[in-house]
Amino acid sequence: MKRRNFARRPGCxxxxxxxxxxxxxxxxxxxxxxxxxxxxxxxxxxxxxxITQRMLTKQLRALxxxxxxxxxxxxxxxxxxxxxLSELGESLRPVIDILKAWGESHQERLSCAPxxxxxKKKRAA
Numbered sequence: 001m002k003r004r005n006f007a008r009r010p011g012c013x014x015x016x017x018x019x020x021x022x023x024x025x026x027x028x029x030x031x032x033x034x035x036x037x038x039x040x041x042x043x044x045x046x047x048x049x050x051i052t053q054r055m056l057t058k059q060l061r062a063l064x065x066x067x068x069x070x071x072x073x074x075x076x077x078x079x080x081x082x083x084x085l086s087e088l089g090e091s092l093r094p095v096i097d098i099l100k101a102w103g104e105s106h107q108e109r110l111s112c113a114p115x116x117x118x119x120k121k122k123r124a125a
Contacts, residue, residue, distance in 0.1 A: 020066050021092070025051055025059045030089060031096050033069065038084040068092065 021027050025048070032047050033039060039047075045056055060083060063069040068089035074080040085092075 017095070020068065021095075023059070025055060026063060027096065027099065029056075029059055029063060030068065030085070030092060031100065033083060033085045033089070034093055034096055038082050040080065040082055044083065063089070 021030065028048055028051075029044065032044055036043070036047065041056070041060075044060075045051065045053065048056070051059075060069060060071070064071050067086055070084050070086045070089075072082045072084070074082075
């Protein structure tokens with residue numbers, strides 16, 4: 001993925017960080033690798049049921065290109081591919097943890113929160 005040049009712009013460090021983890025899935029992928037360690041493609045996909053195979057591949061490639069994720073291919077038949085956080089990816093751990101904590105504390109106000117459970121009382125006959 002082509003990255004923008006953030007040099008000499010106000011807020012460039014925040015923009016640069018957000019550019020690396022932008023989109024719906026990159027942060028989730030980083031969180032899953034952070035919490036689950038080294039994982040195969042299928043494991044990641046199972047842990048993120050809303051993502052398509054194509055989108056997961058695309059996002060993993062972008063994270064690998066940005067040196068946040070390491071892709072290791074084993075010379076086996078069938079081929080085995082594993083993904084893990086790089087040292088640079090690990091350095092995002094506090095950022096991902098803070099995003100998770102903030103989301104948990106504000107979950108009821110977020111659009112992705114599950115709807116509140118409404119309990120209907122039965123009328124006495």
